Amino acid sequence: QMYLRLMGCFTLSCVFEMDTTPESYLDLFPLEAIVYLTPDSENVLEDIDPDKVYVLGGLVDESIHKQLTLRRAREQCLQTARLPIREYMVKAPNSRNYHSETLAINQVFDVLSTYYETRSWPAALRAGVSSGKGYVLPETAKQ
Helix, strand or coil: CEEEEEEEECCCCEEEEEEECCCCHHHHCCHHHEEEECCCCCCECCCCCCCCEEEECCCCCCCCCCCHHHHHHHHCCCEEEECCHHHHCEECCCCCCCCCCCCCHHHHHHHHHHHHHHCCHHHHHHHHCCHHHCEECHHHHCC
16 A cells, blocks of 8 residues: 655645555554545545545546445445535536546546645646546636
């Protein structure tokens, strides 16, 4: 397992410490502090709480593993949340009619770190959600 810990934010960027361990997050952190991020959660992540530990599921193939991260979090009795993609973005017309809220770990990390720095979900989502996901910010859709 790999863990990133926020060490501090400065004018233009945040500094993270990375650590790897064979131990499970369930053994390292209190259950009430863990929030499992999954695109299938009914709960919207509205803010980042520095007292919480956020687990990034890391599933790339959404068609095969639909709702796996949500089931895993429920089995472990963990809180869940999803990024506020539907709240701040709109579905962009595309030839495949493809729209997905499932992001790779690096995209989720980019969203969270940008939000932590800017406190702006539109800026954070712009940084992490590629247009290939089928979602854009409303002002982009009008162009």
